[in-house]
Amino acid sequence: MRPHRAYAPQLQPTLSLTGREAHHLAEVLRARPGDAVTVFDGKGREGRAVVRRVEGGVVELEVTETWPAGREPPLPVVLYVALLKGDGLADVVRAATELGVTRIVPLVSLHAVAKEIGEGKLLRLRRVALEAAKQSGRTTVPEVLAPIPLGAIPPVEQGLVAHPGSSLRVRDVLDLSQPVALATGPEGGFSEAEVQILAERGFTPVTLGRRILRAETAPLALLSLVTAGEGL
Numbered sequence: 542m543r544p545h546r547a548y549a550p551q552l553q554p555t556l557s558l559t560g561r562e563a564h565h566l567a568e569v570l571r572a573r574p575g576d577a578v579t580v581f582d583g584k585g586r587e588g589r590a591v592v593r594r595v596e597g598g599v600v601e602l603e604v605t606e607t608w609p610a611g612r613e614p615p616l617p618v619v620l621y622v623a624l625l626k627g628d629g630l631a632d633v634v635r636a637a638t639e640l641g642v643t644r645i646v647p648l649v650s651l652h653a654v655a656k657e658i659g660e661g662k663l664l665r666l667r668r669v670a671l672e673a674a675k676q677s678g679r680t681t682v683p684e685v686l687a688p689i690p691l692g693a694i695p696p697v698e699q700g701l702v703a704h705p706g707s708s709l710r711v712r713d714v715l716d717l718s719q720p721v722a723l724a725t726g727p728e729g730g731f732s733e734a735e736v737q738i739l740a741e742r743g744f745t746p747v748t749l750g751r752r753i754l755r756a757e758t759a760p761l762a763l764l765s766l767v768t769a770g771e772g773l
């Protein structure tokens with residue numbers, strides 16, 4: 542059986558986990574003294590640990606070894622995703638984390654139904670990213686930033702925007718030697734003016750095929766072509 546995974550912001554020889562992390566290990570996974578645990582710091586390091594004590598909501602671990610893990614894409618992959626209605630963004634954050642995204646930036650755009658997300662929802666999205674990182678064996682936890690207006694996206698070295706009007710495919714334009722930023726639109730799509738702004742910031746419009754994908758599906762299709770499709 543694969544050892545349980547636990548997150549600790551700093552991997553020291555002895556770790557005292559409290560709060561959610563301790564509760565998850567002790568109550569949900571029923572970890573007991575002597576059990577092996579894999580720990581990771583969310584910044585690219587992981588290690589081997591043994592449970593020494595489980596008591597009063599605290600789980601004590603002895604970390605025996607740590608190492609830099611190589612399970613992250615070699616270059617940053619940033620996803621700008623338009624705000625989605627309902628719980629759509631949580632599903633995107635979960636799957637995008639599994640697919641190796643580095644940072645997720647929700648976008649306020651013209652044709653989006655949702656125009657903002659509250660502090661509580663943002664914290665929940667960050668927890669979704671942490672849980673998905675643990676489950677998929679990642680060693681870094683993607684950042685989930687507060688939403689920004691589309692016009693606030695900075696210029697990028699390499700950008701791809703999913704746009705149904707384009708005939709360019711990802712494989713025609715992707716340069717694996719550069720960081721990449723991806724953008725996908727809301728239920729109502731990006732306006733032509735928004736696509737123009739994105740083009741000025743360095744985003745090339747690409748197609749995701751002949752069918753129109755839902756706004757929840759498009760970011761995952763685009764990300765898959767860049768990370769899973771290239772073995773990153």
Ligand code: SAM
Binds near residue numbers: 748752755
């Ligand atoms: N009528 C809208 C349009 O033409 O843009 C459809 C929007 S679609 C539901 C939501 C987003 O998914 C789009 O803004 C785009 O970023 C992406 N998308 C969906 N299907 C796509 C495709 N076949 N090619 C490229 N991007 C696509």
